[in-house]
Amino acid sequence: MSRYSNKNAVITGGGSGIGFGMAKLLAEGGARVMITGRSQSALDAAREQLGQNVVAVRSDVSVLSDLDALADRVKDEFGSLHGLFVNAGITRTMPFASTTETEYDELFATNVKGAFFTVQRLAPLLSTGAGVVLTTSVANVMGMTDAGVYSAGKAALRSMTRSLARELLAQGVRVNAVSPGPIDTGTLEKTMTAAAAAEFKAERVAANPMQRFGTPAEIATAAAFLAFDATYTTGAELVVDGGATQL
Ligand code: NAD
Numbered sequence: 001m002s003r004y005s006n007k008n009a010v011i012t013g014g015g016s017g018i019g020f021g022m023a024k025l026l027a028e029g030g031a032r033v034m035i036t037g038r039s040q041s042a043l044d045a046a047r048e049q050l051g052q053n054v055v056a057v058r059s060d061v062s063v064l065s066d067l068d069a070l071a072d073r074v075k076d077e078f079g080s081l082h083g084l085f086v087n088a089g090i091t092r093t094m095p096f097a098s099t100t101e102t103e104y105d106e107l108f109a110t111n112v113k114g115a116f117f118t119v120q121r122l123a124p125l126l127s128t129g130a131g132v133v134l135t136t137s138v139a140n141v142m143g144m145t146d147a148g149v150y151s152a153g154k155a156a157l158r159s160m161t162r163s164l165a166r167e168l169l170a171q172g173v174r175v176n177a178v179s180p181g182p183i184d185t186g187t188l189e190k191t192m193t194a195a196a197a198a199e200f201k202a203e204r205v206a207a208n209p210m211q212r213f214g215t216p217a218e219i220a221t222a223a224a225f226l227a228f229d230a231t232y233t234t235g236a237e238l239v240v241d242g243g244a245t246q247l
Contacts, residue, residue, distance in 0.1 A: 002030030007228065008078040010034045010070070012061050012118055013088030015046040017185030018135065021216025022085050022223055027053040029224075032078060036061070036070060036088070061088045061114030067121040080127040083227040086115045087135045091187050093146040104149050111153040112160075119164055119175070128172035131227035134161050135219075136179045136237060138245045158237055165235035174234040176226040181241025184213040210242035 013019040014035025036059040043056035059070040140154040165175035188197040
């Protein structure tokens with residue numbers, strides 16, 4: 001029997017980066033996995049790589065009717081859930097002086113409101129003993145240039161991890177957070193010029209005690225531990241950052 005046989009999991013934002021790494025780990029371990037995202041074509045391409053254990057569903061976490069439709073789909077496909085990975089998020093630097101209200105609202109709608117309602121709408125499907133894992137960030141404990149909105153959103157998720165853990169305690173569901181440090185997912189290259197991304201990466205590597213970026217697989221391993229193995233842990237955050245916020 002494979003490590004995650006008989007497990008059903010949803011991973012929001014599972015079509016790329018860290019979420020894709022989580023989907024790969026779980027699907028290869030025998031779990032049935034539903035990945036979500038906003039682009040059906042990107043999800044289909046991911047599913048093609050991930051194989052038959054994976055279902056790809058277009059669902060925007062900032063749209064509540066999409067989350068209700070997702071809950072219906074989970075019920076039809078899986079019946080119940082053992083793992084919920086609340087990973088979808090926008091990573092965007094926003095210079096303090098020029099951040100607009102629209103940018104602020106868009107980030108909070110996905111990273112904070114989206115996370116809260118993902119858990120609220122899927123909670124009735126979580127079986128006793130299930131684990132929910134929110135993806136926070138080391139930015140939630142650091143003052144970083146151009147990252148005030150992103151960091152505040154992740155700090156809200158850190159707080160929400162504790163509150164949701166309390167809310168779901170009676171249901172026998174644990175809620176924890178995985179807090180990635182710098183993980184090479186190609187996101188930087190999508191949000192800044194190649195030169196700026198290279199400079200940012202070199203700075204991060206130099207500042208990191210392990211002198212490297214982490215990988216999506218390393219976050220996936222930690223998240224799977226929290227969801228399935230950490231049976232006496234709830235409301236906690238596991239930092240996976242090469243020691244950046246600890247040493
Ligand atoms: P990514 O851009 O590859 O992944 C984010 C995923 O979320 C994408 O698949 C995207 O389609 C999806 N998504 C975005 N908005 C959505 C929405 N409204 N509805 C549904 N899906 C949506 O980036 P990533 O680096 O893999 O980030 C994954 C998570 O990890 C994010 O929450 C991010 O904030 C967090 N994180 C990343 C790093 C890092 O260094 N990469 C560090 C700390 C935290």
